[in-house]
Amino acid sequence: MVKAKKHLGQHFLKDENIASRIVDSFSDVYVKGDVLEIGPGTGVLTKYLIKKYPEQLHLVDLDKESIDYLESNFPDLHGRIYFGDFLKQGIEFTSASDVNIIGNFPYNISSQIFFKILEHKDRVKCVVGMLQYEVAKRLASPPGNKDYGILSVLLQAYYNINYLFSVEAHVFDPPPKVRSGVISLVRNKNENLDCDEVLFKSVVKQGFQNRRKTLRNALKPLNLPPQVIELDILNRRAETLSVNEFVDLTKQIEKWSR
Incomplete structure (x- = not known):
């Protein structure tokens, strides 16, 4: 045995x-x-x-x-x-x-x-x-x-x-x-996410690095564009966001980073 x-x-x-x-x-x-x-x-x-x-x-x-x-x-x-x-x-x-x-x-x-x-x-x-x-x-x-x-x-x-x-x-x-x-x-049916998947992973990982902080503070190392920093969703903590909300946030970062 x-x-x-x-x-x-x-x-x-x-x-x-x-x-x-x-x-x-x-x-x-x-x-x-x-x-x-x-x-x-x-x-x-x-x-x-x-x-x-x-x-x-x-x-x-x-x-x-x-x-x-x-x-x-x-x-x-x-x-x-x-x-x-x-x-x-x-x-x-x-x-x-x-x-x-x-x-x-x-x-x-x-x-x-x-x-x-x-x-x-x-x-x-x-x-x-x-x-x-x-x-x-x-x-x-x-x-x-x-x-x-x-x-x-x-x-x-x-x-x-x-x-x-x-x-x-x-x-x-x-x-x-x-x-x-x-x-x-x-x-599931998501062959790909409706956003930059590499950036999505970075946002998720950085958001949870300091999970007690709001996303506005937790995501500072990502040097977010000013238009993103103003978003209400950044007043929340990572653990409150659904997958779709993380995708939407990633899309906003993409949009204003161009």
Whole structure:
């Protein structure tokens, strides 16, 4: 059996009912295309996924011991089990135009995983992931909530996000010190935002850098044009703006910066 490694942030799910529930949740949002499981570990999700997606399933793990275990226990996946780092290689493990991602994500890199997913938003159609409860709530949080932040806005610009259910620590081996949460992301219809997307990211990130300040103060490093500084929306704080309001603000900055 594979031994959980602390440096990889591994906590292996041992509750079959929860594993089955996660895969069922994935099936509810699955879009035609390949399935990429990140960090399959001992295959607790894999054994349910292979029944539903025998030809589409691909696995990637950074733990060589897990890879050897998976190769031995899932011979039908030969050639589709990869020893690699998703944070460095993204979705290059599959050449399909549409990719669906699932996984019990290591807590220490879960946010980085979602930033990497954003880099491939044109191909990643849905995601179901289990991650630290606080992070899961943050990603799914609406505006006006203290959990709402940079990654909330950036992901919600391109995905519809739902918090599905919570998972207690005792169902893992070893048990983590925190609760877990399962969320789903489904690609929305925004192929592109109606603004400069690079500037949009800068506005969102800078706005939340000092989230207690009004946007007029938080965005000072961006050297906003005088016409933008006068806008009423800058009297608000970043956590109160919806994705569309961030897009509109970005468009105003574009307009007056020409």
